[in-house]
Amino acid sequence: xxxxxxxxxxxxxxxxxxxxxxxxxxxxxxxxxxxxxxxxxxxxxxxxxxxxxxxxxxxxxxxxxxxxxxxxxxxxxxxxxxxxxxxxxxxxxxxxxxxxxxxxxxxxxxxxxxxxxxxxxxxxxxxxxxxxxxxxxxxxxxxxxxxxxxxxxxxxxxxxxxxxxxxxxxxxxxxxxxxxxxxxxxxxxxxxxxxxxxxxxxxxxxxxxxxxxxxxxxxxxxxxxxx
Amino acid sequence: xxxxxxxxxxxxxxxxxxxxxxxxxxxxxxxxxxxxxxxxxxxxxxxxxxxxxxxxxxxxxxxxxxxxxxxxxxxxxxxxxxxxxxxxxxxxxxxxxxxxxxxxxxxxxxxxxxxxxxxxxxxxxxxxxxxxxxxxxxxxxxxxxxxxxxxxxxxxxxxxxxxxxxxxxxxxxxxxxxxxxxxxxxxxxxxxxxxxxxxxxxxxxxxxxxxxxxxxxxxxxxxxxxxxxxxxxxxxxxxxxxxxxxxxxxxxxxxxx
Numbered sequence: 001x002x003x004x005x006x007x008x009x010x011x012x013x014x015x016x017x018x019x020x021x022x023x024x025x026x027x028x029x030x031x032x033x034x035x036x037x038x039x040x041x042x043x044x045x046x047x048x049x050x051x052x053x054x055x056x057x058x059x060x061x062x063x064x065x066x067x068x069x070x071x072x073x074x075x076x077x078x079x080x081x082x083x084x085x086x087x088x089x090x091x092x093x094x095x096x097x098x099x100x101x102x103x104x105x106x107x108x109x110x111x112x113x114x115x116x117x118x119x120x121x122x123x124x125x126x127x128x129x130x131x132x133x134x135x136x137x138x139x140x141x142x143x144x145x146x147x148x149x150x151x152x153x154x155x156x157x158x159x160x161x162x163x164x165x166x167x168x169x170x171x172x173x174x175x176x177x178x179x180x181x182x183x184x185x186x187x188x189x190x191x192x193x194x195x196x197x198x199x200x201x202x203x204x205x206x207x208x209x210x211x212x213x214x215x216x217x218x219x220x221x222x223x224x225x226x227x
Numbered sequence: 228x229x230x231x232x233x234x235x236x237x238x239x240x241x242x243x244x245x246x247x248x249x250x251x252x253x254x255x256x257x258x259x260x261x262x263x264x265x266x267x268x269x270x271x272x273x274x275x276x277x278x279x280x281x282x283x284x285x286x287x288x289x290x291x292x293x294x295x296x297x298x299x300x301x302x303x304x305x306x307x308x309x310x311x312x313x314x315x316x317x318x319x320x321x322x323x324x325x326x327x328x329x330x331x332x333x334x335x336x337x338x339x340x341x342x343x344x345x346x347x348x349x350x351x352x353x354x355x356x357x358x359x360x361x362x363x364x365x366x367x368x369x370x371x372x373x374x375x376x377x378x379x380x381x382x383x384x385x386x387x388x389x390x391x392x393x394x395x396x397x398x399x400x401x402x403x404x405x406x407x408x409x410x411x412x413x414x415x416x417x418x419x420x421x422x423x424x425x426x427x428x429x430x431x432x433x434x435x436x437x438x439x440x441x442x443x444x445x446x447x448x449x450x451x452x453x454x455x456x457x458x459x460x461x462x463x464x465x466x467x468x469x470x471x472x473x474x475x476x477x478x479x480x481x482x483x484x
Contacts (some may be wrong), residue, residue, distance in 0.1 A: 003480070003481045003482055006481070023462050072434075072435050073480070074434065074467050074468070074479045074480055075467065075468060075469060075470055075479055075480050076437065076476060076480060078467075078468060079468070079469070084323050210469075211468060212469075227253025
């Protein structure tokens with residue numbers, strides 16, 4: 001292999017990106033766990049741990065810039081580095097949503113006059129599954145799996161619409177819950193954005209593999225892409 | 228595919244040295260007023276192909292060309308075509324700057340004098356040096372030896388010399404390989420300016436240079452029998468970000484072989 005050193009750097013970079021993704025997954029699940037259990041210590045930890053996610057994102061960014069400056073990557077190498085840069089930002093923002101849920105948990109406190117809407121944990125699980133799959137599609141260069149992530153976003157959008165409707169109804173029927181309901185609306189919004197960003201990652205994977213933006217479709221005439 | 232009509236076209240072009248085929252079946256369209264880069268590993272026939280465009284291969288006794296090279300509809304290898312005239316219309320700049328051991332002025336005036344140029348020679352020399360972006364550096368010492376110039380200046384002087392005979396196409400064979408990075412960037416900048424009025428074909432080993440400067444790129448490689456052939460041709464932005472052929476990808480990402 002002519003560029004063994006560069007290849008190794010690219011592999012390490014992707015491994016670090018996946019590691020960042022796993023930290024973000026844990027942060028999302030932990031923030032929801034804290035919310036369900038009303039565990040303020042756990043919520044505080046999620047907020048504090050976001051600094052690590054930010055650090056790792058900047059670290060990845062610096063490594064990408066160094067490789068671009070020193071290796072003059074072209075074609076698949078260039079697309080890989082651009083994808084890693086983009087995905088690192090997506091992951092960092094997903095971490096911010098987990099931090100946001102942690103903060104909401106701390107604001108709500110442990111005495112809430114209503115149950116947690118049942119759609120919220122479902123949205124969190126779906127979002128984390130999408131994130132896992134988007135990162136697996138990156139490692140495996142799997143455009144079918146990336147498309148699959150794209151499809152899953154509709155399910156999360158449906159859950160989001162459902163939870164919003166339910167929260168608005170609750171607000172009307174039980175004015176005492178308006179404050180908590182408003183916070184839960186924000187949680188729902190954060191979870192919906194997490195799924196959107198997992199979709200963005202899948203989109204970047206498709207770009208990285210095919211060099212084309214947008215969905216990748218396999219047709220009988222061959223491969224083509226469309227928006 | 229081209230955004231301009233082709234000024235040069237090869238059809239089924241093969242080149243032999245004696246009985247040995249060195250380039251096979253190249254079908255390439257060169258766009259007018261654009262820069263076309265020819266890239267590929269050593270021995271793939273880049274320079275041989277380039278030299279077909281102004282019949283420089285005629286100077287190698289054993290060289291023989293099959294197929295067609297059309298220049299605005301004229302078959303360059305057709306009966307009665309004068310290769311010397313072709314070389315005025317299709318000029319060439321070489322790897323190492325090769326100024327004549329004469330003054331700067333006489334280097335530029337050399338071609339027009341041989342051509343029997345009857346106009347204002349001072350004006351032609353100035354215009355050529357301005358076009359080659361070297362006028363300001365040499366205008367006060369036109370009668371000093373060209374050999375006293377730096378490598379980058381000598382190369383721009385050679386470009387001025389090529390421009391003085393008013394060519395339509397400029398062939399460049401590794402024009403920056405003997406130059407430092409700053410002189411290289413100056414030549415690249417000049418190439419972009421010249422491409423507004425001239426069609427340029429550049430052979431380069433420097434992939435980044437091809438990516439920076441060219442509008443179109445042809446990738447050649449060589450098969451086991453040491454015969455060069457064209458693998459892929461396309462817009463440079465596509466070749467360098469998302470080539471269609473995996474052999475092109477392997478080459479431009481440095482994983483060839």
